Amino acid sequence: MMLRAAVVTALAGAALAVPAAPATAAACSQDSGVTVIVDFASLGGGQPTRCAPGDPSNGIAALRGAGFTPTRAAQEPGYFVCRINGKPANDPCQRTSPADAYWSYWHARPGGSWTYGNIGGSDYDPAPGTVDGWAFGAGKPPSTPPPRASTPSAGRSPSTVGPAASPSPTRKVPTVAGTGQATARTSAAPAPSPTAAAASPDSTAAAATARPAATAAPPRSDIVTRSKPLRPNGIPLGAIAAVVLVLLLVSAAVAQVARRRREDGT
Amino acid sequence: MAPDMSWTEPLPRALHPMAWWLWALGLATAASRTTNPLLIAVLVAVVGYVVVCRRGDAPWARAFSAYLILGLLVIALRVVFNALIGASDDGHQLFALPSVALPGWAKGIDLGGAVTAEQVLAAVYEGLRLAALICCVGAANALANPKRALRSLPPALYEIGSAVVVALTLAPQLVESVLRVRRARRLRAAPGKGLRNLRAIAMPVLEDALSRSLQLAAAMDSRGYGRSNGAPQGLRRTTSAFVLTGLLALCLGLYGLLDGTAPPLVGLPALTAGLVLSGAGLAIGGRRVRRSTYRPDPWRRAEWAVGGCGVVCAGVMLVAGSYDPLLLHPSLYPLVWPDLPLLPLMAILVGVLPAWLAPRPVRAAARRAPQLQAAAA
Numbered sequence: 001m002m003l004r005a006a007v008v009t010a011l012a013g014a015a016l017a018v019p020a021a022p023a024t025a026a027a028c029s030q031d032s033g034v035t036v037i038v039d040f041a042s043l044g045g046g047q048p049t050r051c052a053p054g055d056p057s058n059g060i061a062a063l064r065g066a067g068f069t070p071t072r073a074a075q076e077p078g079y080f081v082c083r084i085n086g087k088p089a090n091d092p093c094q095r096t097s098p099a100d101a102y103w104s105y106w107h108a109r110p111g112g113s114w115t116y117g118n119i120g121g122s123d124y125d126p127a128p129g130t131v132d133g134w135a136f137g138a139g140k141p142p143s144t145p146p147p148r149a150s151t152p153s154a155g156r157s158p159s160t161v162g163p164a165a166s167p168s169p170t171r172k173v174p175t176v177a178g179t180g181q182a183t184a185r186t187s188a189a190p191a192p193s194p195t196a197a198a199a200s201p202d203s204t205a206a207a208a209t210a211r212p213a214a215t216a217a218p219p220r221s222d223i224v225t226r227s228k229p230l231r232p233n234g235i236p237l238g239a240i241a242a243v244v245l246v247l248l249l250v251s252a253a254v255a256q257v258a259r260r261r262r263e264d265g266t
Numbered sequence: 267m268a269p270d271m272s273w274t275e276p277l278p279r280a281l282h283p284m285a286w287w288l289w290a291l292g293l294a295t296a297a298s299r300t301t302n303p304l305l306i307a308v309l310v311a312v313v314g315y316v317v318v319c320r321r322g323d324a325p326w327a328r329a330f331s332a333y334l335i336l337g338l339l340v341i342a343l344r345v346v347f348n349a350l351i352g353a354s355d356d357g358h359q360l361f362a363l364p365s366v367a368l369p370g371w372a373k374g375i376d377l378g379g380a381v382t383a384e385q386v387l388a389a390v391y392e393g394l395r396l397a398a399l400i401c402c403v404g405a406a407n408a409l410a411n412p413k414r415a416l417r418s419l420p421p422a423l424y425e426i427g428s429a430v431v432v433a434l435t436l437a438p439q440l441v442e443s444v445l446r447v448r449r450a451r452r453l454r455a456a457p458g459k460g461l462r463n464l465r466a467i468a469m470p471v472l473e474d475a476l477s478r479s480l481q482l483a484a485a486m487d488s489r490g491y492g493r494s495n496g497a498p499q500g501l502r503r504t505t506s507a508f509v510l511t512g513l514l515a516l517c518l519g520l521y522g523l524l525d526g527t528a529p530p531l532v533g534l535p536a537l538t539a540g541l542v543l544s545g546a547g548l549a550i551g552g553r554r555v556r557r558s559t560y561r562p563d564p565w566r567r568a569e570w571a572v573g574g575c576g577v578v579c580a581g582v583m584l585v586a587g588s589y590d591p592l593l594l595h596p597s598l599y600p601l602v603w604p605d606l607p608l609l610p611l612m613a614i615l616v617g618v619l620p621a622w623l624a625p626r627p628v629r630a631a632a633r634r635a636p637q638l639q640a641a642a643a
Contacts, residue, residue: 074597075301077352077385094595123376238606242304249311249618253318263629 027051027110027147031129035110036066039135039142043087047144055128059105059121062132070121073097079122081105084134099138106133108146116141276568278626280322283410284418285569285624290406292576293617296583296610297398300594301391304606305614306398310337312618313398313405320620321408322627326438328445333404333437337397341390348389349381357382358601384598391596407438413482414563436479443474505551512544571623575616582613 027035028051039047052065060079063070071083075094081103082093091097105117105124108131116139117124126132131146290313297309314330321327349363359380366377447470456466519537522529586609587594596604 072599074599075388075391075595077348077382077388077598079356092591094591094597236603238304239603242308242606246307246311249308249315253311253315256315256318 027131028053028129033065033128034062034126035131035147036062036068037131037133037142037144037146038063038068038084039133039144040084040087041143042135042137045087047142049144049147057125059117059124059126059132062126063121063134068134078120081121081134084136088136101137102139103134103136104139104141106135106141107131108133110146111148112146114141114146276625278628280411280414280563280628281320281409281572281624282418282563282565282569283412283415285565285572286410287406287415288573289576289617289620290402290409292573292578292580293405293614294399294402295580296613296617297395297402299583299587300610301395302594302596302604302607302610303391303394304604305594305610306394308611309614309617310398310401312614313401315618316621317405317408319622320624320627322411323630324411325442325445326412327408329438329441330401330404330408332441333400333407336404337400340397340400341393344393344396345386345389348385351377352385352389357384357599359383360386384601387601388598391598412438417559418563436475439475439478440471443471443478447471447474501550505547508547508550509544512540512542512547515540515543568623568625572620575619575623579613579617582616583610586610586613 027049033051033053034056035049035051037047037049041047050066050068052062054065056062056065060070060081063081063084069085070079070081071086071093073080073082073093073095076096080096082091082097083089084103088101091101096102105121106114107117107124107126108114110129110131112131114133133142133146135142293309293313297306300306314334317330321330359382362380363378365379368377444467447467451463451467456463515536517540518532519534519540522532522536523534583594586607590607593605593607594610596602
């Protein structure tokens with residue numbers, strides 16, 4: 001149920017990312033955006049390099065803007081990225097991932113070297129023209145060096161970008177793969193619950209509002225104040241049962257205390 | 267005459283303290299594996315009910331409410347600190363605190379700012395788990411006689427045992443002292459509440475608790491605890507080296523087993539090494555200590571049953587957690603109602619059985635009452 005909700009949200013995010021982000025499948029030209037590299041190498045994938053156009057407000061927005069779909073850990077108040085494009089699927093995505101298998105976040109100047117991000121993706125504001133890298137593993141930098149900026153004329157042709165980065169985006173298009181995977185999984189789950197369905201437009205709205213705001217670059221534009229009230233997912237039968245059970249036990253305890261008082265009294 | 271086959275309630279007696287500790291630690295293990303607030307609420311209610319049903323008249327039996335208050339305090343502190351310095355990126359905003367801009371090198375920390383429902387709930391879930399652990403320890407303290415628990419320790423552990431008992435009885439001792447001092451003040455018609463009276467209460471309480479701890483230490487010393495018994499120094503050093511290293515390895519091993527992210531070498535190997543080392547130390551040290559026990563605590567069927575309840579509860583919870591961890595940790599992003607999974611709930615409800623399985627405690631008031639009635643008649 002919970003898992004399904006997460007998957008549906010991820011699907012909605014992916015579906016949104018495709019039309020809303022004109023992400024170019026290569027490094028950005030000059031200062032036109034933030035280049036994002038996601039290193040799937042240790043998960044048996046490639047290292048797609050894409051461009052998040054404009055000035056994304058933070059690292060997560062840049063990741064989304066480049067057409068990737070991050071998933072957050074379900075119980076962490078900070079935005080902890082536990083999966084990108086649904087990988088790795090074996091991470092439970094509840095709390096932070098273990099220290100030897102997590103998505104580490106890296107920054108670089110174009111053509112420079114990787115430096116470890118000391119600040120989480122939701123707090124760091126990458127400047128246009130820089131390179132963001134995400135690598136899965138025990139905190140090792142992405143296996144490809146940060147690409148040099150592509151010249152404006154050659155921006156659309158990946159062959160001239162960088163020697164190391166150019167083959168991977170053409171060979172592997174993770175958005176399509178990710179979307180296909182998510183669709184397959186959703187269709188396996190027959191009836192997404194009303195919350196899951198209702199939650200996904202929320203996240204799409206959130207992403208959509210976050211992106212135009214990004215150009216104005218307010219520091220904390222990610223805080224989404226939803227006007228909707230907190231709404232349960234159906235009837236919370238479990239919670240009702242638990243409350244009844246606790247009330248039963250507490251009243252039995254109170255009765256027991258009263259009996260003891262009577263025995264002790266006088 | 268054929269023996270009466272109908273079930274009769276066993277005579278009131280104190281249960282073996284180790285049985286209560288086993289039960290409480292089992293429930294604490296179960297609580298540590300989940301952040302589901304519904305499961306934890308049921309668990310705390312279960313623990314409270316058993317305490318109310320089976321606690322005796324002893325002063326430490328009243329300590330449970332103090333542990334409950336401590337648990338509430340833990341939750342409140344967690345929520346406040348989480349609201350002050352926790353990160354809140356998105357979610358349902360409850361209210362906004364004034365936010366403080368920090369310099370670049372401290373950018374990962376948010377001081378103030380928006381407080382979201384998810385963030386508060388995350389703090390409550392985590393705080394509830396810690397509060398449940400505190401309640402379990404408090405229940406063991408309220409139900410088990412700490413002074414009798416010392417007797418069931420192996421003889422080689424006597425030297426540490428007295429330290430352990432002083433440490434374990436300190437909190438109940440303090441609660442008892444507070445109750446005594448407040449009662450004395452009430453009898454003298456002094457106002458019992460208010461911050462101004464804190465000083466008037468605190469000094470006698472600290473003095474009382476300290477002098478009682480010293481009394482306990484003196485009493486234990488006069489009964490031969492912590493005596494070297496004239497053993498050669500080399501042997502004593504070997505014993506303590508074995509026992510201390512063993513206990514350290516045991517702690518490491520337990521930590522490795524309970525914490526899923528610890529390196530594998532810390533888990534079972536360290537636990538085994540610790541068991542072997544401390545076992546050897548206890549065997550060597552135990553050879554030179556000979557002590558007889560006056561009125562030993564029996565370990566009968568009720569003890570097996572109560573201890574078994576704790577073990578079953580912990581075991582089923584561990585199995586359920588490895589089978590489907592998502593059930594024990596409800597999601598906050600997206601915010602959903604937590605489920606009440608059936609198998610863990612049953613495991614926790616097994617923990618309430620000692621309320622009937624354990625024999626009634628011996629109670630001075632209940633013993634006195636029939637005599638009073640007889641005298642009145």
